[in-house]
Amino acid sequence: MNDPADADRMPVADGPDARFDAALRAAFGPPSTAAGGAWGGVLEAVRDSTGVTSRVLLRDEPDAALPVIGPGEEALDCVGQGRYQVLGEIARGGMGIVLKGRDPDLGRDVALKVLHPGHSRNPAMIQRFIAEAQIAGQLQHPGILPVYELGLDADLRPYFAMRLVKGRTLAALLEERPAPPHDLGRFLAIFEQVCQAVAYAHARGVIHRDLKPSNIMVGAFGEVQVVDWGLSKVLRQGGAKEGVPGQTPEAAEPQVTTVRTAGGSSPSHSGAIIGTPSYMSPEQARGEVDRLDEQADVFALGAILCEILTGQPPYVGDRSRILEDAAVGLLDEARACLDASGADGELIRLAKRCLNASRAVRPRHSGVLAREVSAFLASVGDRARAAEVAAAEARAAAAAERKARRRTTVLASALGAAILAAVTFAIIAEHVRRARAEQAVAEVAALFRKADWFRDQSRRIPPDQLGPWEGALVQVRRTAEIVGAGAIDEDSRKDIVRLLDELRREEQRVRVRSRQYRASLRERAPDSPYLPRQHQE
Known part of the structure; x- marks a missing residue:
């Protein structure tokens, strides 16, 4: 493609046709270099010259069946003889028609944007189209x-081929x-990529x-792309006062040049309102074309952020x-x-900063907006990770608490x-104790009763017969053993002790009387056979 500046050095006649030819020469060079005639294709040329045929076709993407809204007959004719196979019309706007095409050499689908037939003889629109x-x-x-x-079609209408985005607009997703x-x-995350x-x-x-949700495409695999640069403008050198964050002056990208910037002309005139009103900055809504700079786009990005957060753009109606x-920046409702x-x-x-009517705010x-959005999303990620850690700690604490x-x-x-066993044992022991106590x-x-009987019998026999008394004492001693083992209550113990004392005292008296009785017998009849043997001399 020739340098667009060459068009300025060519002699041009006056009139609409001359301006039309000048616009074409600025973009495509002399007429001899313009595309015309049939396009046989690279693969056909290789086959004809070498006999080699090679074609690689990949599997279609999941949403490869991108719908077309109609055949677009007038558009189909414009590039039907070129290198692309036209499959149908996708959309049309004020300046151009977008077609779905296919590149048979590379085996890929493309989007073909063709200048609208109504502008085919309009130099300003041709220049704008080529600049896009x-x-x-x-x-x-x-x-x-x-x-x-x-390129140019057979009717000398410009067109350009670009990637076909198989996805949906942000407007449809919202x-x-x-x-x-x-x-x-x-x-x-989509908004960050747009920024x-x-x-x-x-x-x-x-x-x-003209930034707005309908000019943002979101692909099936997460790709986000800003489309429709038909109203874009190349600023004068040094448009932005600051570079992109993290970019050194040596790494700064060169300025974009087009047929419009090279020729020094601009079809946009002061007072012209271009763009979509719901997303316009005040200066853009007032038609102050010469004052538009990066901050007009920042306002539109703020309007998109507003729609993401609230569900509607700043201006409705x-x-x-x-x-x-929009012209006065009336944003109270937003x-x-x-x-x-x-x-x-x-x-x-x-969002409020971006939507401020004052450009100073x-x-x-x-680049500044992208940096702030990225920092916010990073902080959200940090907070999410902190929340995950806190949640994990809470789950661990809850698990420990459940375990405890x-x-x-x-x-x-x-x-x-x-305790139940002890109580049961105590109850059983108490039952045993009571049973033993009762026994x-x-x-x-x-x-x-036996001791009383022996005592009564002892009182009826002669004093020298101590056997009944000894029997009574034996019964009392057995009773004393039972008392000593603690098997009976305190009152019974006292009764036994008292009875035992009485029997012992009474026994002592009986023994004394028995000795006295035997002594008297020895004195009266020392040889009496009735005396016990141990008492005979």
Whole structure:
């Protein structure tokens, strides 16, 4: 492709056709270099020259069946003879038509954007269309659609081929949420990637000027890309006063140049309102085109963040009312919605800063915003990890407490069993003791009766016969043994002791009388056979 600046050195006649030809030459060079005629394809040329045929086709992606809304006959004809196979129309806007195409040489689907037929003879729109392709082609970032090729169809209408994003717009995803807090972490991560992509564009001196959820594509595998750079603008050299965070001056990206910047012309005029009103900064809503810089995009990013947090953009209603409110920065309702959203206070403050009518309050460019969003998400991750640690500690403490409770329960059960056994043993022992006591009382009563009988018998016999007294004493001694063993109560013990004392005293008296009686017998009849042998001399 020739240098766009060459168009300025070519002699050009006046009139619309001349301006049209100049726009084409600026983009594509002299007419002899423009694409025309049939495109046979690289594979066919290789086959014809070498006889080698090679074709590698991968498995389709899960959502490869990207719907087309119609055949778009007028668009199909424009590139039908080129290198791409046109499969149908995807969408159309004010400036161009987006087609689904296929590159047969590489075996991949592509998106083909073709200038709308209504602008085919409009030099300003052609220049803007080509500038869009050149800007997107020079913004080589994962978050920006890569442009594969810029070309002309058989009718000399420009088109460019770019990556086909097989996913959904952020607007569609936000619309499907049951409530703004639902899956908020995922949408904040998407927003962070958008801020990074826009930060890269700002570092290259480009502002988008139409940032909104419908211009953000989210792929099936997590890829996030900012699309539709048709209203983008290349700032004058040194547009942003600050670089991208972490980027040294030596690593700064070169400024983007297009047919518009090279030629020094700009189809945007002061007072023209371009963009989507619900996401416009006050200066953009007032048509102050020359004053627009990175902070206009920062405002739009704040509006997207507001919609993520609250479920609606800062301005709602009909277009005329929105433009009136946006022109003066009337954001009371948006601030109230943010305050009532229940979102993290740091996010709310960040959204309000971005949406401030005063540019002095807003972050200088998207790089600052990307840095703050990344820091917030990192802090959320840190808090989540701390919460996980706390939860793990709480679970461990709960497990230890349950284990302690189980141990306590086991100990209590064991202690209860021991107490029950002790009580049972005590009850049994008490029953045994009572049974023994009752038996002892019965034995004592029987012994009492025997002792009384022996005492009565002893009193009826002569004093020299001590046998009954000895029998009575034996019964009393047995009773005393029972008493000494503690088998009977205290009163019975006292009775036994008293009876034993009485019997002993009475026995002593009987023994004294018996000795006296025997002594008198020896004196009267020493040789009496009735005396006991031990008493004979």
